[in-house]
Amino acid sequence: ETKAAVDTWYAKNQTSYSMKNYQRFEKLVKSVTPTSVRKKYEKPLAEFKTAVDNKIKKEKAEEEARQAELKQQQVAWFSGNQVVGDSRTASNETNVDSDVPQSNTVSQEKHQQTESPVPPVTQVPVSRTDGFNFKGHHFDLSSFSGLGAVPQWTPYIYQWTDDPSHYLIEKASNAGNAIWSVGIGDQVVINGQTYTVFNQMSNVVNDDSAYGILKSQGATITWQTCDYADPNSTLTIWFAA
Numbered sequence: 001e002t003k004a005a006v007d008t009w010y011a012k013n014q015t016s017y018s019m020k021n022y023q024r025f026e027k028l029v030k031s032v033t034p035t036s037v038r039k040k041y042e043k044p045l046a047e048f049k050t051a052v053d054n055k056i057k058k059e060k061a062e063e064e065a066r067q068a069e070l071k072q073q074q075v076a077w078f079s080g081n082q083v084v085g086d087s088r089t090a091s092n093e094t095n096v097d098s099d100v101p102q103s104n105t106v107s108q109e110k111h112q113q114t115e116s117p118v119p120p121v122t123q124v125p126v127s128r129t130d131g132f133n134f135k136g137h138h139f140d141l142s143s144f145s146g147l148g149a150v151p152q153w154t155p156y157i158y159q160w161t162d163d164p165s166h167y168l169i170e171k172a173s174n175a176g177n178a179i180w181s182v183g184i185g186d187q188v189v190i191n192g193q194t195y196t197v198f199n200q201m202s203n204v205v206n207d208d209s210a211y212g213i214l215k216s217q218g219a220t221i222t223w224q225t226c227d228y229a230d231p232n233s234t235l236t237i238w239f240a241a
Helices: 002-013 019-030 035-097 102-114 174-181 209-215
Strands: 132-134 137-139 141-144 157-160 166-168 187-190 193-204 221-226 235-240
Touching (some): 002 019, 002 035, 132 174, 137 174, 209 221
Parallel strands (some): 141 157, 166 221
Antiparallel strands (some): 132 187, 157 166, 187 193, 193 235, 221 235
């Protein structure tokens, strides 16, 4: 019976690479008896762990590359503005130091008196509408399937492929800290669409009944995070439309 449970779980989740799925797979394998049968799962278990590690490394590398690109863009923007400022300064110094005939002096002074100062250009920050946004925070989206475990350090908010209207926010991530500022009446923007939170439930038991609760409020979108950092933690769920 235990072997059948392992086979059933593996057939359903063999490509759903996450640390939580690996831990579940490992626990199931350890319960298989006798030892001779359990050993048959050692290779699939090791391959699954390798795939999880590779996925985590890939996501981390992608985030580091994104941060590096953003930094390069910021440096390029700053350098461009500095060149413009230096050229204006040089132009002004040239006008002051040049020898001007006396007959033109009065005309130039009159022109300077009537010339309006050029207001400085203010860089207005552009609000992001892609990804998941709330209260000045922006987070890129990734996806998950199955049981839905994600790395603790993750920079992403995760969309559930089984039900794209639901999102998972890792408790230990930056998003997991920031999301608690969102309450009933607040708005979030997800991929250009604005939603308003109309309900929030805490201490929801993290079992099969949780999905029924997700759908019980008629929300257009929902998202969840753990109430505390523990695999068996209860959940808080936000409902928005």
